[in-house]
Amino acid sequence: MAKEITSKKVDYSQWYNDLVLKGGLADYSSVRGCMVIKPYGYGIWEKMRDALDAKFKETGHVNAYFPLFIPKSFLSKEAAHVEGFAKECAVVTHYRLMNDPNGGGVIVDPDAKLEEELIVRPTSETIIWNSYKNWIQSYRDLPLLINQWANVVRWEMRTRLFLRTAEFLWQEGHTAHSTSQEAIEETERMLDVYANFAEEFMALPVIRGKKTANERFAGALETYCIEAMMQDGQALQAGTSHFLGQNFAKAFDVQFLNKEGKLEYVWATSWGVSTRLIGALIMAHSDDDGLILPPKLAPLQVVIVPIFKGEEQLNLIFEKMKPIMDSLKKSGITVKFDSDDQKRPGFKFAEYEMTGVPIRLAIGSRDIENGTIEVARRDTKEKSSQALETIDQHVIELLEEIQKNMYQKALLFRDQHIRNANTWEEFLKMIEQPGFIDAHWDGTPETEEKIKELTKATIRCIPLNNPQENGACIYSGKPSKERVIFARAY
RNA sequence: CGGGGUGUAGCGCAGUCCGGUUAGCGCACCUGGUUUGGGACCAGGGGGUCCCAAGUUCGAAUCUUGGUACCCCGACCA
Structure with missing residues (x-):
């Protein structure tokens, strides 16, 4: 849409x-x-x-x-530092504007030139x-x-x-x-x-x-x-x-x-x-339906979508939800009751999925009769019906569960996409696949530079507590005593 | 800094090749009504220096020249 x-x-x-x-x-x-x-x-x-x-x-x-x-x-006082940053700086050269005498709005006042330019940090x-x-x-x-x-x-x-x-x-x-x-x-x-x-x-x-x-x-x-x-x-x-x-x-x-x-x-x-x-x-x-935010950083953690006909039903639902919202707020959870009657539930569902709200609660007259509420979690898109009475506790636990699940999922993905390369041919093949490569390197900037030039891959880091093992540099064949992480990077 | 793209209503676009009524469509917005369990519908309405400048012309969103802005892709960097 x-x-x-x-x-x-x-x-x-x-x-x-x-x-x-x-x-x-x-x-x-x-x-x-x-x-x-x-x-x-x-x-x-x-x-x-x-x-x-x-x-x-x-x-x-x-x-x-x-x-x-x-x-x-100041910037030129540390040689390596200026080398690294000087090229990409904004420079302030003047401190005043004036009306353009030719009527073209404002122009830089040429008399307001700074003795020493200022660099925007x-x-x-x-x-x-x-x-x-x-x-x-x-x-x-x-x-x-x-x-x-x-x-x-x-x-x-x-x-x-x-x-x-x-x-x-x-x-x-x-x-x-x-x-x-x-x-x-x-x-x-x-x-x-x-x-x-x-x-x-x-x-x-x-x-x-x-x-x-x-x-x-x-x-x-x-x-x-x-x-x-x-x-x-x-x-x-x-x-x-x-x-x-x-x-x-x-x-x-x-x-x-x-x-x-x-x-x-x-x-x-x-x-x-x-x-x-x-x-x-x-x-x-995130996924193709929108953002997926971890509960600990989501500006809005829980949204309640009431499903109602007329103001009377809306008020009834709100009265039911009020104590639950108070309870959640007391636990430090940000929760919103979306009473907008111009947007239909389906629109709201899509909207909150787009914006990555971790938990969505939907409640209508059917639920009120049954004493239930629909709980949808953003990370897995699973929906379930829960008892209204204990929903606050359920939400608190589910937020923790989502936080953990997101980490585990990302961890699994990462670990599945780190591979060891032992030959240059392997390396060339692997670098075209998504993921990191763990490989030996001879420790010289020249080799690193050459690999970057040939593959666009850079050494992301030498991991701390890296296991030591004897091997040969993936590119030069020279001796190496540990693997380093190669990848294409943002 | 190289290559490409785009500037037309808040957003997304059509119209530009081949100049010609009052510049159009979808979404959004406003008013009223009906709706509401996975992206509602009907009716009415408001909103435009067509990026800027100069030129050609009876007439320019459309043609010519120059300028400018932003985006995307690369190299460089968080």
Whole structure:
């Protein structure tokens, strides 16, 4: 009818776009590469943000906010960093507009040119470390554990809703430590926070690992990541945590006096996840009928569709449901009673399936007589009739069941799509199939580059706690002592 | 940055090749009524600088030239 979704088998990217647009998550804006996050999509982000923020606070972090603008000179203080980001930045050159003397609206006032251009932050390491210099004098000032919720801008060539937009929302943690060991522990701790969040809340199994040198964050000594598999078998980097060593401390001259009274450069980490996670959520779970949202992140968890003739019946149903709704709300569940009499039940069913509401309850006069209610779960599309009396308890249990089931389903899918390749021929064949490949690699950037060039596959990560085994590099045949994860990625 | 596509009502499109009444269709919207257990129906109604500019012409959504915006696919990146 009005909202047809392209089947994911027919055109996976179109399917994804349809879900985002027709599921009411986001819209295109009139600015290239920038999207409008609509209330429903923002609702998911709010849930993600709240859950993550709680985890950050539990691990001792506090929030702060730094400027959107970064003086251009800051960006050139760390060589690798500027190399990685300079090409894709928006630059502010003027600070005032004026009326066009030729009557063409407003134009940039040529007299309002900035002495030094400002860069719209693509990430905030530089502006933050510039402040840290003033905040850190002694080992007693450390560790400094700060997070910021912000928007950043990266002027990407090619954009995709949620997955890659010119402006996006994220959080970035920036911590300073007195020892290398402590900073590495922090990097690993935050990777764990991300991985647990993905698995518990997003119902998304992830592989924890380290990036190869090629794939490392610009300016980092080590980049840890979580990698998830989408339903087309492609990889999506869902979060990163970087050990920055003393690079930024040296670039911004941030030193502290240790217990022995000696000056030392501080050790740094940074870590972030973005609204890209919403893209991951969509692509990992949804189907051709629309979104499938995990209960823990669904803005609306339960919807009640009354089936009625006339206001009298509607009121009767509402009176029946009122105590149940109150009970659910008391348990922290978001529930909506859809009393719209302009839309028929069938329309509403389709609509709530499109938007991925985990549980739909339908109740009409037939149910009232029998003391029952129809329960439909979005993840499996199963429907059943349940006793009205105990429905609140049933719903609570079912939400948990859906959350678990979604994770299990995604886990099964992923594990079925990770294969070992032992020869180059095998590798070439497998890379054309959806999924990840576990294979030996000789550890050199040259081989990695060559494989990427030939197959478009990149090394997603070297898994943590990776089993050690002797083998030969899939491409060069040189000796290798562990397998790494290869895949095509978003 | 290369290749392709599209700009016509809130959304999706037709009309453009071959210029000619008042620019049309579906959905959505508004009013009234009947409906409501899987995407309702009837009747009436509102809504348009046809992306912009210049040109050709008696006459341009339609032809010419230039511009511009966004989307999709690739390379690059979260």
